[in-house]
Amino acid sequence: MTLDKRLVDEVIRLTKKYYKDTDYLYTLLEAKKVLEKNATWQVGDLLCDVAQYTQLSGKGTYDDIYKVLAVFGIIVEEKENDK
Numbered sequence: 250m251t252l253d254k255r256l257v258d259e260v261i262r263l264t265k266k267y268y269k270d271t272d273y274l275y276t277l278l279e280a281k282k283v284l285e286k287n288a289t290w291q292v293g294d295l296l297c298d299v300a301q302y303t304q305l306s307g308k309g310t311y312d313d314i315y316k317v318l319a320v321f322g323i324i325v326e327e328k329e330n331d332k
Contacts, residue, residue, distance in 0.1 A: 253328040260284055261314060264300035
């Protein structure tokens with residue numbers, strides 16, 4: 250499975266912000282809905298769980314999150330705009 254890097258980055262960013270300030274919950278849920286149009290809900294949950302871990306532990310980068318997703322067969326790559 251391949252996912253758009255910008256969409257994955259947005260979900261990671263919002264998940265990390267949510268665990269600092271819960272005002273981002275609605276925006277995070279909207280981003281997860283968009284992600285789940287391209288993947289299953291389990292992928293969305295996995296992404297949020299890994300992002301939560303990196304936020305709360307203070308360890309890990311976006312590249313580390315991409316590597317974890319790759320272990321599960323989820324490849325994150327730049328997609329070209331179809332304009």
